[in-house]
Amino acid sequence: MTTRATLTDVARAAGVSISTASLAFSGAGPISAATKAKVLAAAADLGYSGPNPVARSLRRGRSGVIGVVVRKDLRQNFRDPVAIQTLDGVATTLGESDLGMLLVPTDDASGQAPELLRHAAMDAAILLNGAAAGAPSVRVLRDRAVPAVHVDTAVRGSVSIRVTDAAGMRAVAEHLRGLGHSAVGVVTLPWGPHVEPGPLDPARPGRSSVPYTAARWAGLLEGGVLPVAAQVARGSWVEEGIRAGHALLDAMPRPTALVGFSDLLAAGLLLAARERGLRVPQDVSIAGFDGVDLPWLGEDVLTTVTQPIQEKGRLAAAAAIALAAGERARSAVLEVELRPGTTTGPAPA
Amino acid sequence: MTTRATLTDVARAAGVSISTASLAFSGAGPISAATKAKVLAAAADLGYSGPNPVARSLRRGRSGVIGVVVRKDLRQNFRDPVAIQTLDGVATTLGESDLGMLLVPTDDASGQAPELLRHAAMDAAILLNGAAAGAPSVRVLRDRAVPAVHVDTAVRGSVSIRVTDAAGMRAVAEHLRGLGHSAVGVVTLPWGPHVEPGPLDPARPGRSSVPYTAARWAGLLEGGVLPVAAQVARGSWVEEGIRAGHALLDAMPRPTALVGFSDLLAAGLLLAARERGLRVPQDVSIAGFDGVDLPWLGEDVLTTVTQPIQEKGRLAAAAAIALAAGERARSAVLEVELRPGTTTGPAPA
DNA sequence: TACGGGGGTCGCAACGTTTCGACCGGCCTA
DNA sequence: TAGGCCGGTCGAAACGTTGCGACCCCCGTA
Secondary structure, three states, X not given: OOOOOOHHHHHHHHOOOHHHHHHHHHOOOOOOHHHHHHHHHHHHHHOOOOOOHHHHHHHHOOOOEEEEEEEOOHHHHOOXXXXXXXXXXXXXXXXXXXXXXXXXXXXXXXXXXOHHHHHOOOOEEEEOOXXXXXXXXXXXXXXXXXXXXXXXOOOOOOXXXXXXXXXXXXXXXXXXXXOOOOOEEEEEOOOOOOOOOEEEOOOOOOOOOOHHHHHHHHHHHHOOOOOOEEEEOOOXXXXXXXXXXXXXXXXXXXXXXXXXXXXXXXXXXXXXXHHOOOOOOOOOEEEOOEOOOOHHHOOOOOEEEEOOHHHHHHHHHHHHHHHHOOOOOOOEEEOOEEEOOOOOOOOOO | OOOOOOHHHHHHHHOOOHHHHHHHHHOOOOOOHHHHHHHHHHHHHHOOOOOOHHHHHHHHOOOOEEEEEEEOOHHHHOXXXXXXXXXHHHHHHHHHOOOEEEEEEEOHHHOOOOHHHHHOOOOEEEEOOOOOOOOHHHHHHHHHOOOXXXXXXXXXXXXXXXXXXXXXXXXXXXXXXXXXXXXXXXXXXXXXXXXXXXXXXOXXXXXXXXXXXXXXXXXXXXOOOOOOEEEEOOOOOHHHHHXXXXXXXXXXXXXXXXXXXXXXXXXXXXXXXXXXXXXXXXXXXXXXXXXXXXXXXXXXXXXXXXXXXXXXXXXXXXXXXXXHOOOOOOOEEEOOEEEOOOOOOOOOO
C-alpha cells in the first residue's frame, strides 16, 4: 500500500519549493495566482487533500480542539434537555470558529480522570460536569495547564459561567407565598455524593455540595419558604419527579404547592398529581426551574424560572476560545426570570 | 511567560538522553526502575505532565480521535432518545479504548461539509447523520482517505451498521392486521430533502431517499398494510406526532390504528388521541418504532419495535476502531423485535 | 580466560508542517 | 538613469515526540 502524499510530494510535482506549496494552502502570504493554481492542480493529481492536521497543529502550537467534559453516562446526561441545550450553545459557538469539540465523558465519583483527559490534545476545556475545585478532572487539567471554563460552578482562579440560581428560586418562593401557599413540598436535584436520594429533613438539610443545588435551596429560604417536606432526586429525571411527587403528596398535612429543582422533576410532580386525580392548580400548585420545552406535557404550561441555557453554552465556548488563544476571559453570571404558567394558582382555602 | 517544559528539558534535568526519558513515559521498552523514577521526579519538578499529545500523534501517525458526524441542530437531534442512545453506545466503546470522540455537527442540506470535517485530525469517522453516498460529508471523508462507518445507511464500499427496519415494520403491519385493523394511518419520518412535510398520498408516495424511512414504508406494505392516510413528519418529535395525529384522525373514515415511524411520533399520536378523548386501544390502536423509554407517557405501554440502539453505537465504534488501526471491519445488520404493549388491541367493530 | 548474550542507554532520523528571513527581479519614482 | 520598494519565491530551522539500530558493560558459561 502506497502511503499518503505529503506537501513535499506536491511541491516536487508542481516544481515549487515546499514553502510555496504551503502558501498555496494556508493562504497566508503572497503567492501568484498562477503558482497557486499549479500547486492545487498537482495536489488534485496526487490526491492530496490538504495539509496534515496533526503536523499543522504541532507546528502552530494549537490543536484547534476544545475539550468538553460531560458526565459519564451520556444516556442519562443527555436525557436532560438542559445539558443538551448547553451543549448546543457550545457547539454553535465553537462551530463558528471552526473549532473541534472533543467530548470527554467523565466520572468524577470514580476518583480519577479518564485517560483521555490526560492525553488528548486540546487548547482549552469546558467543564459541563459540575466538577468542583478538587475534582480529578479539574486537577488533571490544571496539571496539564489546559485553561478551563466551568459551567454552573465557581472555581477559584478559573473562569466560570453561571446563572443567578438563588434569585430565581427566591422568585418562585415569593410567587407561591403571594398566592397564599404556606405548605410547600420540594424535590431537589442531587444533594452531593454523601447524601442518599430520598427524604430530606427540611429543617436540617445540611449544606449541599452541589453549588446550584445549594443556591436554589438557599433561594427558597430567602424567599420565605421553609418546605414542609423535601425529597432528594437521583437525577433530573421525570421518573424521579413522579416518585418524589407521590412521596410529597403523602405528607400530612398535604402540601398545597410543590416545587421541582428542575423542569423535568416538576413535570414528574405534575404527572404524579394527575395520577392521583388532583387538579392543578386548584388542588395543588406546581413550579419548576429551567424553562425548557416539554411538548408532551399537554395543555398545562409549567410555572418555572427560565434560564438562558443556550447562552450559557455560547458564553462558555466564547471564553474557551479566548483562553485557547492565550487571551483573558471573564466569568459571567446570567440573569434568570420567573415565568408564571398555568400550574400555579391561589392556595386552596 | 515561560514556555511549557518538554521532554528535552526533563531529560536534561534528569541527566539522561531524550530517548530514555521517552521510555520512562511510554513504558514501551526496557528501562531500569531507578532511571524511571529519576525521570519522573525530574518531570514532576518541572511541572511536565506527560508527552505532548500532538507531537506524539504526529510521530505515531495516529491521532487517537474518532470523528462522530451528527446532524447540525444538536438541540433537535439530541432531543431524540435514539440519537442519544446511539451516541452513548459509541462513547462507551470508544472510551474503553481511550479514544477521543470529536463531535462534528453537519448540515448536509447546505451542500457542503463543515470546515472541521476537512481539517480536523481523526483516524476514522462514524456517520450518525444518515448521510447517503453522494453527501458532502461522505465525499470529504473519502477525499481525505478517512475510513468511515455508516450507521443506518448502506454506502457502497463502506462499513455500515444497520437494523432490519423493513422486517420490523412488517411485524407491526401483521400485528395490526391480526387484530382486524384495515384502516391504518401513518406518520413517517422525513421523506427526503425534496418532499415537504405534511400529507402524503399513500397510493403514490414515491420512494423515500432516506434509507430507513424507505425500508419502514416498504415493510408496512410487505405486511399487507396499505395506509388509508399518511403524514410526513418534519422530524422525530412529539409535536409532529401530535400534529400528524390530529390530521390522521380527521380522515374519513377514521383510521382504527395509527403507526408512527418512531416512538416519539407514536407518543405524539397517543397524545393527540387523548386530547380528542379517544380511548386507546378501544377506539384507536397506536404503534411505534424504536423501543425507547418514555417515562412521561403514563400508564400506557407503547406497542413498538425494539431495536438494539446502543448496540448499534457500540458496533459502529468497534468498527471504527478496527479501521483506525488499519484492520478490516465488517458491516452488520441487527435484528429488531416487535414488543406488543397496551396501546394496540382489536379493531372496533 | 575468552566469548556470547542480554539488559539498559543513547544518537539520530524521521513525522509533515509553518514561518522567518533572505533573496531576486521588475517597476515606479525622483 | 539610479535607487528603493514590493510582490513572489525559496532554504532552513523549528515544533516535541518515538523507535530503530548501535553501543556498552556486566554476567554467566564453556
